[in-house]
Amino acid sequence: MNSAPNAPSSPKTAPPSVIPVMLPDVSLRARNSFGFDVLAEQAYSITDAEHIGAVMEAIKAANLPWRVLGGGSNVVLPPTLSGVTLLMDIAGQAITQQDERGAVVSVGAGVNWHDFVIWTLDHSLPGLENLALIPGTVGAAPIQNIGAYGVEVGEYIQSIEAYDCHSKTLVNLLASECAFTYRNSIFKAHPNRYIITRVHFYLPAAWSPRLRYADLAAAFVNRHVPTAEEVMVAVCKIRNRKLPDPKLIGNAGSFFQNPIVEKAQYLALLKQFPELVSYPEGNEQEGKRKLAAGWMIDHCGFKGLRAGAVGVYQHQALVLVNHGGGSADSVLALAKTIQDKVQDTFGVTLAIEPIRY
Numbered sequence: 423m424n425s426a427p428n429a430p431s432s433p434k435t436a437p438p439s440v441i442p443v444m445l446p447d448v449s450l451r452a453r454n455s456f457g458f459d460v461l462a463e464q465a466y467s468i469t470d471a472e473h474i475g476a477v478m479e480a481i482k483a484a485n486l487p488w489r490v491l492g493g494g495s496n497v498v499l500p501p502t503l504s505g506v507t508l509l510m511d512i513a514g515q516a517i518t519q520q521d522e523r524g525a526v527v528s529v530g531a532g533v534n535w536h537d538f539v540i541w542t543l544d545h546s547l548p549g550l551e552n553l554a555l556i557p558g559t560v561g562a563a564p565i566q567n568i569g570a571y572g573v574e575v576g577e578y579i580q581s582i583e584a585y586d587c588h589s590k591t592l593v594n595l596l597a598s599e600c601a602f603t604y605r606n607s608i609f610k611a612h613p614n615r616y617i618i619t620r621v622h623f624y625l626p627a628a629w630s631p632r633l634r635y636a637d638l639a640a641a642f643v644n645r646h647v648p649t650a651e652e653v654m655v656a657v658c659k660i661r662n663r664k665l666p667d668p669k670l671i672g673n674a675g676s677f678f679q680n681p682i683v684e685k686a687q688y689l690a691l692l693k694q695f696p697e698l699v700s701y702p703e704g705n706e707q708e709g710k711r712k713l714a715a716g717w718m719i720d721h722c723g724f725k726g727l728r729a730g731a732v733g734v735y736q737h738q739a740l741v742l743v744n745h746g747g748g749s750a751d752s753v754l755a756l757a758k759t760i761q762d763k764v765q766d767t768f769g770v771t772l773a774i775e776p777i778r779y
């Protein structure tokens with residue numbers, strides 16, 4: 423992989439003398455936003471990218487399965503995570519370059535996403551405000567190319583520092599090499615190749631609010647052009663209204679992706695379901711449509727349904743919740759019921775959004 427020509431270098435740290443301590447039997451109940459009871463057989467807290475090589479060598483020598491966990495807000499974890507779980511805890515954020523055109527901000531993969539968005543606004547660096555209040559960490563954001571209210575994080579990423587498990591070195595991938603598309607990237611497509619350690623954002627100085635989404639635009643009708651802070655506050659209000667706070671009720675945000683269908687299928691569906699909510703997708707000639715999965719699930723009557731300890735959130739049918747005592751099996755069983763019904767009703771396959779282990 424190329425190195426970004428103008429990529430900022432990571433802050434220098436002293437070379438590690440020892441591999442971090444292996445932690446046995448770590449409860450991840452507070453580290454998965456569903457709040458499932460999960461035990462990691464072995465865990466390492468990764469606070470420095472330079473430690474990863476030694477940890478990976480140890481994992482390879484013991485021939486153990488492994489995965490990385492950020493904030494645990496987009497995962498469905500089983501009761502026992504066998505092998506090794508790397509807890510991504512690399513901290514720190516700094517403006518590493520700035521001129522009249524914009525700023526490069528370099529952020530550790532373990533930094534909380536929303537705290538980082540607030541930090542950018544506190545430093546007069548607008549751009550990420552539409553993505554406020556998305557749970558999770560900075561290092562997890564590029565994996566599924568998080569998006570909300572017409573903005574995707576990939577648009578603001580300059581490059582990504584990652585440990586490459588093939589070359590066993592830290593590499594710097596340009597955004598153009600990360601294949602960002604709707605809720606997808608090379609990191610999601612090849613889960614065991616790269617371990618994201620640091621994200622370099624580029625925030626242009628030229629800014630105007632992005633209010634294409636009706637919900638957000640509605641917050642500012644007949645008003646002055648809002649500031650980035652005002653947009654951030656409005657986004658937080660909408661999210662708080664529609665989405666459950668994982669601290670109060672376990673969830674992983676949208677449980678399904680919004681399916682993208684061909685024009686002909688969309689037109690046939692629209693005839694049958696004139697109320698169907700959808701959005702244009704990709705270039706206009708192709709005429710592909712992104713269908714609102716939440717609307718379809720709601721139409722099938724699932725909103726607010728309870729299935730034992732788990733259920734469908736009462737204010738947003740795209741979100742599955744853990745009322746307490748749920749597990750990966752119970753939420754996946756509910757997901758299957760929903761997928762089957764949507765398939766029967768609309769002939770559309772819903773893909774699960776969180777990563778399953």
Ligand code: EPU
Pocket residue numbers: 569570571572635637664665674675676677678679680699714715716717718720725737738739740775
């Ligand atoms: N709708 C219903 N019933 C429902 C849910 C939605 O009729 O129960 C309708 C809404 O009225 C609206 C449409 O479906 O007309 C779309 O709903 P909404 O605006 O809430 O957005 P979404 O498509 O459900 C997506 C993202 C969210 C993101 C919002 C806002 C995906 C899978 N989800 O949700 O992202 O916050 O748009 O941009 O793309 C996440 O990924 O975890 C997430 C929360």
